[in-house]
Amino acid sequence: MEQPQNAVVRKRICRALAVCWMVVIFAFSARNADLSTQDSMSIGILFGRLVVPSFAEMDAQMQVSFADLVDHPIRKLAHATEYAVLGFLLTGSYADRSKKRLLQAGVPIILGALYAVSDELHQLFVPGRSCELTDMLIDSSGVVAGTLAGLFLFMYWKGRKERKRSGVRKGSG
Numbered sequence: 001m002e003q004p005q006n007a008v009v010r011k012r013i014c015r016a017l018a019v020c021w022m023v024v025i026f027a028f029s030a031r032n033a034d035l036s037t038q039d040s041m042s043i044g045i046l047f048g049r050l051v052v053p054s055f056a057e058m059d060a061q062m063q064v065s066f067a068d069l070v071d072h073p074i075r076k077l078a079h080a081t082e083y084a085v086l087g088f089l090l091t092g093s094y095a096d097r098s099k100k101r102l103l104q105a106g107v108p109i110i111l112g113a114l115y116a117v118s119d120e121l122h123q124l125f126v127p128g129r130s131c132e133l134t135d136m137l138i139d140s141s142g143v144v145a146g147t148l149a150g151l152f153l154f155m156y157w158k159g160r161k162e163r164k165r166s167g168v169r170k171g172s173g
Contacts, residue, residue, distance in 0.1 A: 007096055010154070014092030021086050022115060028082070029119050033128025037071075040078070044070045079135055080142035087112045087146025088153075095154050104155065105147055112143030 031039070044067030048055040055063065090108035116139035123129040 011093050011096075014089050018086060018089035018093050021082075021089055025082055025086065025115075025119060026122065029123050029129070030126055032126055036129070040071050040075050041067045043074055043078075044068070047074065076135075076138055079138045080145070083112060083116060083139040083142030084146035084149070086115065087143035088150040089146075090143075091147045091150025092154055095151060097155065105151060108147045108150070109140075109143055112147070113140040116140050116143065 028036075041064070045063060047070055048058075048063060048066045052058075052066065055066070058066070087108055090111050091104070094107050095104040113136075116136050119139070120131045120133075120136050124131045
């Protein structure tokens with residue numbers, strides 16, 4: 001069964017974006033521990049400015065203490081989010097109605113989880129970084145979330161549009 005042209009284009013675009021996103025993930029993982037900590041601390045400061053009304057009145061040490069307090073959750077949320085994006089893109093590059101549902105979800109999840117494992121192993125060779133099983137699990141959970149979001153968007157939404165179109169045709173004939 002031949003795929004519609006827009007599905008072929010979507011798959012190619014998502015495939016290219018997935019590869020680009022893997023390069024971005026690799027680049028973040030290649031940053032040494034000091035640079036990675038600076039990144040998350042600056043995000044912690046920004047988070048404080050956005051959500052804590054009295055943050056600007058705090059002295060610098062209190063602001064840094066706040067950023068340090070939210071550092072761990074921010075890092076883990078960043079892991080899950082970057083891999084959710086990857087799961088979404090992998091799903092867009094693979095899924096279509098001609099494949100069984102298990103394959104539509106399973107292939108992107110397996111590919112994303114394998115990339116998460118390889119990324120954590122890569123960090124063994126980066127100064128000050130480590131390979132963490134919990135990060136692999138968080139990353140893989142992000143892939144699952146992104147894959148499910150992608151399946152919803154690419155499959156359900158597409159089917160909904162097709163059902164609407166066919167309903168309009170039936171009613172107008």
